Amino acid sequence: MxxxxxxxxxxxxxxxxxxxxxxxxxxxxxxxxxxxxxxxxxxxxxxxxxxxxxxxxxxxxxxxxxxxxxxxxxxxxxxxxxxxxxxxxxxxxxxxxxxxxxxDPAVWHAQLRAILEAGTAYGDSTVGQNERVNVEFVSANPTGPMHVGHGRGAVVGDALAALLAKAGFAVHREYYINDAGAQVDALARSLYFRYQEVVAAQPESRLLHSSAVLQAALVQPEGFYPGEYLKDAARKLFQRDGEKWFDKPEAVWLGPVRDFAITEMMALIRDDLAALGVGFDAFVSERELVRSGAVDAALAALTERGLIYEGVLEPPKGKLPDDWEPRPQTLFRATQFGDEVDRPLKKSDGSWTYFAGDIAYHHDKFRRGFRNLIDVWGADHGGYVKRMQAAVKALSDGEAALDVKLCQLVHLFDKGEPVRMSKRAGTFVTLRDVIDQLDELAGEHGKDVFRFIMLTRKNDQTLEFDFAKVTEQSKDNPVFYVQYAHARAASVMRHAAEMLSRDQLSDAALAEAPLGRLGDPLELALIRLLASWPRIVEGAAEAHEPHRIAFFLQDVAAQFHLLWTKGKDEATLRFLVGGDPELTRARLALVRAVALVIASGLRVFGVDPVDEM
RNA sequence: GACCCCGUAGCUCAGCUGGAUAGAGCACUCGCCUUCUAAGCGAGAUGUCGCCGGUUCAAGUCCGGCCGGGGUCGCCA
Missing domain, CATH: 3.30.1360.70 (Arginyl tRNA synthetase N-terminal domain)
Known part of the structure; x- marks a missing residue:
């Protein structure tokens, strides 16, 4: 290239x-x-x-x-x-x-020709040298549908993965399912509660006679998940299993109900991901890792290196938990790798901590041959970064590197008014709600709007998302502005069809146009900008910063709109020049190149370019 | 108390891993807009880059220390 x-x-x-x-x-x-x-x-x-x-x-x-x-x-x-x-x-x-x-301007003309010849592959790079990169993102707990914060992580991870692929890395996208801890047990109990409600509401239930008693006995479990979606899941469970679990002790139903709940929740999440257009190469289950002995293997590897010991931690500074008591526990020497304190691997009930499972997961990535690891997390997990990096360093003997991208909060607004969210008040906004709303406002391009806007800020910057602003048709709206540039280019090409034959308008034919006729400073400036696309890709990929592409695309759109507008004042600068088909072809080559570079960038974002608006 | 992130124009934010006179949009002032697609275009004004040191030919960018805002802080994930 x-x-x-x-x-x-x-x-x-x-x-x-x-x-x-x-x-x-x-x-x-x-x-x-x-x-x-x-x-x-x-x-x-x-x-x-x-x-x-x-x-x-x-x-x-x-x-x-x-x-x-x-x-x-x-x-x-x-x-x-x-x-x-x-x-x-x-x-x-x-x-x-x-x-x-x-x-010499000829250099820039040659760059323009290269764009037309490469198409949307323009900007592809080999800096990645086909090195493997593992990008883990979303990894939302399977306890309900995705919310907006997950959506941001999903978009950032997906775009980063696409960016790395464009830069020549061999990218693997993964989702880690946290299906082993206490939260999924709470989920199972919540589902069981809803299931009891369903059974008790059956008019022909053999248990009907006692339903009043049962209703009174129904108690929401600890950590209850109140969402409506569990009612749906409960109906499905009843359809499948009938009253089978109704009068059984928890020890009997907990396992099967939990499995059912996790499957259902992951189905919800997969639907949400599909609505966003995000896909994965692998879903890795924490429970599966535990079952397969991966945790033991990881811990053995650490033990081998003398990095595990039984010890008592200092109480945490600041607010002391009520039930704090010094107690010996199994600890990982994270301090040897830059963390502040050594970290526990086992809970008091003997089961593994979340950290232990995550160590096993990252160990597993390493054993599968990955040396470049990227995790995309919510900013509330910031305190977890050092220990995970310490674990990766320890387990790979410094061979693997983990970069963690923390995504800050998304604040929803509508016409400048904050959209207040509260799970308790039932005004919790799911990702799906947002996309549906955007589909309505933006005409079925909801996911594209959402994806683009999510990438208009650095990941560690909080993002304000205003439904009114992101769907308005004006220059202030970056999605619209960039898409409009693409549509405008397509429109010019449609008009060109009245002047030139179809054959003359193909990218291949335009690449052979007399590009030397493009000599206006504005034209050359635009070509220079387009020619920097490969550099932008490489820089953004190396820095793991997909948002740079959003700013680049806005620059391209601005330059293109500028040139277009100039044609209103100076007829000589129009793209379509009556009586001069050669110059017209050269100009159209530039117009097409703009469309191709924008499409190339939008593709990285997973956004479909539009030809008409 | 410790750690992480943030602090750049009135507002919202860029600043391409250290480059030349720090940028864009909004808002503000003035002018323009019957023509390839209309949802605008041009011009003007705007800064102790939080503060103080250090590194060097060169610092918004790197290092140290403060100030302010947010987040996190054993057996939650």
């Missing part, structure tokens, strides 16, 4: 080699910090390099003098690779020691 920055860097390095050969520079210089970047200010040219300033210290020379020297060595060279082979450039040494490079 054409990458002008890398290509120019090679030219620069060969010029520096020549200077070394001429004894103008000493051998053995460290070039790692020599960068070729787009300058912030377009007045500084197309490319800029800090070479003189980075090397000045090493060779004890004035950076400006050195810059002049390098500029002279670059003089007369040509770009040796890519579609722009043989193109020239000019170099200027400037102020503190920067080298500003201006490329």
């Amino acid at each position: 054409a990458n002008i920055f890398g290509d120019f860097r090679r030219v620069l390095l060969s010029a520096l080699d020549d200077l070394v050969a001429e004894d103008a520079l000493p051998p053995g210089l460290d070039m790692t910090r020599v960068a070729v970047e787009p300058p912030r200010d377009p007045a500084h040219g197309d490319l800029a390099t800090n070479a003189a300033m980075v090397l000045a210290g090493q060779v004890q020379q004035n950076p400006m003098v050195l810059a002049e020297k390098i500029a002279a060595a670059l003089q007369g060279r040509e770009l040796a690779t890519g579609d722009y082979r043989g193109s020239g450039f000019s170099v200027h040494a400037v102020k503190p020691g920067f080298l500003n490079i201006r490329l």
Whole structure:
């Protein structure tokens, strides 16, 4: 894939080699910090390099003098690779020691051709070198439908995974099902409560005579889940099993009812994920891990390394829990790996803590060959990051790295008014509610709106989500603004069909258009922006920051709208130029390239580009 | 008390892993808008980058210490 920055860097390095050969520079210089970047200010040219300033210290020379020297060595060279082979450039040494490079426009025209030839694959990179990455996200407890916070995590994880794939990593998406702890027992008891209600309401029940008594005896269990969805599940359970469990002791029904509940809840969650367009390569069950002995294996691995011991922890600072008592427990030496305290692995009842299971899970990822691990969590799990990283470091002997992306809260608003949520008051808003609402307001593109907006903030920034704003058709709304640019490009192409034949309008044909006719500064600026897409992909992928793409797409849309508007004032700048089909084809090549790059970016986000609005 | 995140224009936020004069949108002022798709366009004004030190050719960006806001803090997940 054409990458002008890398290509120019090679030219620069060969010029520096020549200077070394001429004894103008000493051998053995460290070039790692020599960068070729787009300058912030377009007045500084197309490319800029800090070479003189980075090397000045090493060779004890004035950076400006050195810059002049390098500029002279670059003089007369040509770009040796890519579609722009043989193109020239000019170099200027400037102020503190920067080298500003201006490329022949032909270089940019070649970039434009490359976009048309690559299509939405433009921006694909090989920096990932097919290295495997495991992205774990959502992992919502199977105790009910997803809420908005889960939705953010789902979108961030999914987009990050797609971004990494585009950057050349071999990505694996996983969902960890927390189906082993006390919460799923509470879920099972809650479902059983609803089940009893269903049975008691059966007119023909053989237990009808005692239903009044039973009603009085019905007690909501500890940690009761009040949602309506459990009533549905209870009806299904009754349909399947009838009154079978009704008068049995808990020891009998708890297991089967729990299994049923988890299956039902995961079905709900899968529906929610499907509504968002999020898919996984694997769902990993905590209970399955425990059953398979994975926890024992992980703990054995830690024991082998001398990282487990029986000990008593200091009481936590701050608010002391009421029932605190010093007690010896099984601890992991997390402090050896940067955590504040050593962490318990067993509960007082002898069962594993959540942490123990999670250690086993991450150990399992490592054993499956993953060295790059990414977890996407809610910000309320922030206190858990260090211990998990400590465990990964310990179990992989430092070979694997875990990056945790914490997603901050989403605050829902409508027309500036906060949407108050309370589980107790029944005004709890599920993810599905939000998407349905958006479908209504935005015409069936609810998930696209939701996904895009979720990515318009860094993950660690709280996000304000206003139903009115995200569905309004105006420039203030980034989803609309970007989609409109895509639709507008499509619209221009439809109009072009009145001037040119279908064959002439294919991407392949447009790639052969006389692109040299594109010489307006605005046109070249737009091409430059489009050509930076591969760089954006690589940077965002390396930083694990998908939100950068949202900002890039807004930039592209803004530049495109700007050019379009310019055509209103200056007829010569219109895309469709009557009487000049060649120029028109060149302009259409640019229009198509805009659409392709936007589509390429939206694809990373899992958002469908629209051709009409 | 400890740890994590945040602090950039009046507001909401970017700032491309250290680059040149710190940006965008909203709001504000002024002008424009019968033409490829309309939901707008152009111009103007706006800053102790929370504060103080340090690292270096160069710091909003990295390090240390404060201040302010949020979150978390044994056997919940």
